[in-house]
Amino acid sequence: MSERDAADAARRAFGAIVDTAEQCRDNRRVRLVEDIGKDLVYASRLLLKxxxxxxxxxxxxxxxxxxxxxxxxxxxxxxxxLLPVRDPNQIVAITKTSIQLPGPSSSFSNPFLRDLQSSANLPFDGFLGFDRRDQIAMLVDSAAEPVSAEFVTGNYFELLGVHPALGRQFTPADDQAPDAQPVVVLSHNFWQRRFGADPSVLNRTIHLNNHPFTVIGVSARGFAGLDPGHSPDLRVTISMVSTLVEFPGPPPLSNRGSRWIEVFGRLKPGVSANRAAESLMPVLLQDHDLDPGRSRRTEYRAKVLASERLHVTPAAQGTGAQRxxxxxxxxxxxxxxxxxxxxxxxxxxxxxxxxxxxxxxxxxxxxxxxxxxxxxxxxxxxxxxxxxxxxxxxxxxxxxxxxxxxxxxxxxxxxxxxxxxxxxxxxxxxxxxxxxxxxxxxxxxxxxxxxxxxxxxxxxxxxxYHVGRLMGRKVMISLQVAISLILLSGAGLFMRSLVNLRGIDLGFRTDKLLQVTLNPSTYAPERLPDFYNQLVEQVRSLPGVRAAAFGRQRLISNAAWKSGIVVPGFNPPEGDNGPSRDVIGSKYFSALGIPLIAGREFTDADTAAAPKVAIVNQAFAQFYFGSRNPLGMRIGPGGGKPDYTIVAVSRNAKYREMREATTRFWYVPFAQLGSDTSSFRALTLFVRTSSDPASMANSIRAAVGRVDKTIALFDIKTVDAQIGDNVRLERALATLSIFFGMVAALLAGAGLFGVLSYSVAQRKREIGIRIALGARPAQAAWTIVRGVAHFVLVGVAGGLAVTLSLSSLIHRLLFGIQPNDPLALSLAVLAMWVIAMLGVSIPASQAAKVEPASALRGD
Structure with missing residues (x-):
């Protein structure tokens, strides 16, 4: 054959080349890939059109x-x-329970921590401790500024397996002798924010509470500590705590009764938490025996100690405070x-x-x-x-x-x-x-x-017109309405809860009131009263200041100071922790706007040389004295003498948080504490202004500088802003639930509009015939509305049922309101009904306007 004839014959024998090519492409999955590509191109074109x-x-x-x-x-x-540390699943927290504690306690003494670290044969690779303190003043380039510090054991970084970003970190040798190693490790966040990530900060001297410290390193990026989400500015060793923090009583490093350190450990592989906790009990019993106060134990105290148990809980995620x-x-x-x-x-x-x-x-x-x-x-x-x-x-x-x-x-x-x-x-x-x-x-x-x-x-x-398909869309309408009603109900409940919180009578006036904390850490105890009196006089002389006073307790700041109490003739019930206590200056009650029910306020004449006086609130007077007049009665701190005479009764006020129940409170003048003033050197200044209090911050800072330039101001904040922080979660829940509830309701209304518009379009011929046979336009519109009305009602009923079933989840998030509150649920149903009617109205009017002739002619 000729070459051309041979090629033609070969093609005939081989078959269609196109079919063979397609078969090969199918076998190699090439066609599938091309088809997917074509689908993507076609889909993109349709969406763009x-x-x-x-x-x-x-x-x-x-x-x-x-x-x-x-x-x-x-x-x-x-x-x-999990914590960004080595083998975080081996990290555990040590806690303690007893009949006296409302829940697990994580505070231990330094001697107990050192006992754990020196104990042999425990199923742990080691123990560490830490404590957070926020009222530390840092002096750099002659400017005082507030910083937050964390006191840690020398093995803190080593046990966690965290490496420094710069320089070195603490070693056990840095934490042996008290006040011997004034070195500091900066957190990565603080190093960037305050020092601009300057590596020359190493070996630089900074002053903390007027004491020189040397910067030896910067901790790793992303490492916030064992309280994740909240990074301290810097860390120093626990051995330096007495240099920077004033503790009441004996030195905190040797006092077994001073419990202020959180203790964590690293478990050895394969050890259970129960076995680890049992192994620690001998150390706890030894701590009880070594406590120098054991000779003064009462029968109740002995019962409390006998009930104490240690627990070992997984802490791969840290302390869990933020969680x-x-x-x-x-x-x-x-x-x-x-x-x-x-x-x-x-x-x-x-x-x-x-x-x-x-x-x-x-x-x-x-x-x-x-x-x-x-x-x-x-x-x-x-x-x-x-x-x-x-x-x-x-x-x-x-x-x-x-x-x-x-x-x-x-x-x-x-x-x-x-x-x-x-x-x-x-x-x-x-x-x-x-x-x-x-x-x-x-x-x-x-x-x-x-x-x-x-x-x-x-x-x-x-x-x-397919009834089954439209039925499925109507069922989805019920689902949309139910979900929207759940969200609207939650929005109503959270909003009413927030209103209830903001409407609480706090017992003092919050308007135009500023609070700022100071800590003159280097002042001798006898100088503190003069410092605060001089400072208050400076602030009172500022233009725009109506009143100023000081006290230990910040308002609505989630902090409280419990105090033992001695009331002659009164035997406290077993387990009673006593009232809360505050030390304050003159004109405190008038500055805060707390009314006195009876008696007088503290004055500048209530000095250390004058007879000791006290003021109690209504709850205190009722609890300890009943119907008797408390004025002139004698009381005293727990373990002391009843040498304070009650000179006034104040109205009850909230201090710790807005949700707290009425608390028993008693107040003593700061000037009458004598040598005890060293335990209360950090006080809060309250300033009542005639204009915006936030604008007075610079003037107050200047007034403090005129008294002492080395004093830093901590947490300058108006009381209204502090209250806002206290209800921050409630406000966030209310704001976001309202937003998401309205979005959900609008989506449900849009869905209802879409279903009814589709129904009108599909049933246009039927509606035209009905109108041609004599139906009124309103009847035609009702035909469309009736088809979805019961689906909306089913959605409303389902939404209410689910909302009530979720009451256990949101009950603890509410205040002054129950999850089945009729008003909140009624408002949610009303809002959903209004939106549903808006979604129905346009399609219904379209159905009423159908022209029979055009509908039939179009078909």
Missing amino acids: SPGFTATAVLSLALGVGANTAIFGLVKQVILD HTYERAIWALGLMVAAVLLLACVNVAHLLLARASARAHEFSIRLAIGASRFRLVRQLLTESLLLGVFSGGAGLLVAYSLGRILVSLVISDREHSTVAVAPDAALLAFNFAVALAASIAFGLAPALQSSRSVLAPGLKGAHS
């Missing part, structure tokens, strides 16, 4: 995905993240945003169903020319997944913005907090996993429904 649909779907999903990502960022840091504070609120917010995401998915499913109805002709043609049902479903799921990818990208922006809002609403001390919603691998993975899972969830049902298109009507361009 419908910008309104695409923008609505992407924004709806982005809000749900981004909100969930932001909450996940908080959950990850506050609840899930305990925020966990319940974060989970509540997590449920809210999960509900918003579910609503967004249902809403986008509505949009895709409506879009699929409009594309019925296209789908019928595809099926008619040979496309398989699987091929059609794959194309539609590709469109949904592409929407999910777009939503995931937009959700990152929402997560970042909402995360910053969440942190600002929830965290008060942003300077020391390390909590931040920042993108990392886990956050990105979660974000796009949620986005893609949501896209499959909302895209699968429309894709399966569209693949079942009936060919003949579809090829004619007719839209069939």
Whole structure:
């Protein structure tokens, strides 16, 4: 044969080249890859051709995905993240319980800690201790500024397995002799914020409370300590505590009765917590025997000591203080945003169903020319997944913005907090996993429904009215209404709880009141009264200051000082911890606006040379004296003499927090403490102004500087701002629940509008016939409304039932209100009903305006 004839014969024998090529491509999966690429290109073109649909779907999903990502960022840091230390699962906390304690105590004495560290044959690789102190003044370049310090044992970093970012860290040799090693390790955050990450800070001398310390290192980036989320500015060894902090009584490093250190340990591999706790009991019993106060033990004290037990609890996530504070609120917010995401998915499913109805002709043609049902479903799921990818990208922006809002609403001390919603691998993975899972969830049902298109009507361009399909959309309406009502009910409950908190009578006037704490740590005890009196006079002379006074206790700051009490003729009940106590200056009650029920206020004449006097509040007087007049009665501190005469009774006031019950309080003049003033050198100055108190901060700072330039001012804050911090979680829950509740309600209203608009379009011919046969337009409109009214009612009933079933979750987050509060639930139902009516009104009016002639002619 000729070459040409031979080639033709070979082609005939081989078969069609195109078919063979397609078979090879199928075997190599090349065609599948190309088809997916074509699906992506086609889906992108369709989405770009419908910008309104695409923008609505992407924004709806982005809000749900981004909100969930932001909450996940908080959950990850506050609840899930382990400590950035070596083998964090071996880290455990040591706590103690007894019949006297309301819960586990984490405070131990330094001698007890050293006993643990020196004990042999314990199933631990070691023990460490630490304590946080916020009222430390740092003097750099002749400028005093407040810093927070953490006192740690010399083996702190070594036992945790944390390496320095710069220089070196403490060793056990730095923590042996008291006051012998004045060295400091800066935290990474503070090094960057205060020293601009300057490496020359090593070996630099800084003054803490006017004592020189040498900077020897900077701790690792991201290491906040064993209280994650709240980083101290610097760390010093426990052996230096007496240099920087004044403790009442014997030296804290040798006093077994001074319990101020949190103790953590590293368990040996394979040791159970119960076995570890049992091994520590001999050390605790030895501590009881070595306590020098054992000879003065009462029968009750002996019973308390006999009931003491040590516990070893896993602490891979740290102390758990931050988790305990925020966990319940974060989970509540997590449920809210999960509900918003579910609503967004249902809403986008509505949009895709409506879009699929409009594309019925296209789908019928595809099926008619040979496309398989699987091929059609794959194309539609590709469109949904592409929407999910777009939503995931937009959700990152929402997560970042909402995360910053969440942190600002929830965290008060942003300077020391390390909590931040920042993108990392886990956050990105979660974000796009949620986005893609949501896209499959909302895209699968429309894709399966569209693949079942009936060919003949579809090829004619007719839209069939399918009752079953519309029923599914109405069921989704019930789900949307139920979820929206749950969120609106939560918003109403949290808002009413916040109003109740803000409406509490605190017992003092909060308007235009500033509080600032000072700590003249280097002053001798006998100089302290003169320093504070001189300071108060300086502040009182400032323009715009109406009153000024000082006291030990900050207002609404989650702190309290319990005191023993001696009241002649009164035997306290067993287990009573005594009243709270405060040391104050003259004109304290008038400055704070606390009324005196009887008697007089402290004056400048109540000095150390004058007879000792005291003021008690109403709760104190009622508890200890009943119906008797307390004026002139004698009382004294626990273990002391009843040498204080009551000269006044004040109105009850809240001090620790707004939720606290009425507390027994008694007050003594600071000037009458004598040598005990050394235990109360850090006091709070209260300033009542005639204008904005925050604007007086610089003037007060200058007044303090005129008295002593080395004194730092701590936590300058108005009382109103302090109250705002105290209800920060409640305000965050109320604000975010209202926002998410309204978003959910609007999504539900939009879904209802979409279902009814679709129903009107599908039933246009039927409505035209009804009107042609004599039905009034109102009856036509009611035909449409009636079809979804009972689904809305079912949603309302279901939402109320779920809200009541969740009462145990949110009960502890509420104040002065029950989870079944009728007013809050009624307002939620009313709001949902109004939004539902808005969603119904436009489609119903469209049904009423259908022209019979045009409807029938169009068919």
